[in-house]
Amino acid sequence: MPSTVRRSLLLLILALVGVWLTSFTTEVAGQSANSPGLANCIKPPTVSGNLSLSICTSKIHYSLGETVAFVGILTNTGDTPVQLSTMSSSAIVFDRVDSLILREAGFDFCTPSTSCLIPAEQSLTVSIANWFTDDPPFQAKLSGPYTAFAGLTACPTNGRCLAPDFLSLRIVVSVPQN
Secondary structure, three states, X not given: OOHHHHHHHHHHHHHHHHHHHHHOEEEEOOOOOOOOOOOEEOOOOEEEOOEEEEEEEOOOEXXXXXXXXXXXXXXXXXXXXXXXXXXXXXXXXXXXXXXXXXXXXXXXXXXXXXXXXXXXXOEEEEEEEEEEOOOHHHOOOOOEEEEEEEEEEEEEOOOOOEOOOOEEEEEEEEOOOO
C-alpha cells in the first residue's frame, strides 16, 4: 500500500476516533473534584499554567455489574478562555494479582466542530474510560482491590501541554463467589 494511502487512512481513523471521543466530552460549568457524585479523586490535582486536572470515579466500592466511569475534570483557573488543540486519554486496570483487566485509549483533534474551549474559571469534564465490571472480556473475576492507572493529556493552542504521568486510583469490586 503506498505511503500516501496509508497516511490518508491513518488520518481518517484518527479523525473518526476524535469525533467518537468528543461525543463523550461534556462541558460542565463549575464542576470540580469536590462535586457531588465524584467521591474517589486523585489528590492533589495536576496543574500546568491555568489548567488543573483531577481524575475521578464516582465511588470507591463497586459490585459486579456496576460500571466504573473514569472522568477527567479540566479546570481553567485563569480569567481568559483556554482553547485546546488536542486531548488524549487512557486507562489501564489491574486486579489484585496484577492481571490486566482493561486497557482503553482515546484521542481528539479538537476540531472547530468539537471546540474544546474551556471558559474562564470553568471546567470541562472528559470521559476517560468506562469499565463494565461484568462485560465478559473485561469482567472482574476476583473480589478485592483493583488498581487503575488513568491519564489525560490536554494541549492548549497557546501554551504548554498538561501531561501528567499516569495517576493511580484504587477501587474495590465485590464479586459473588460460586
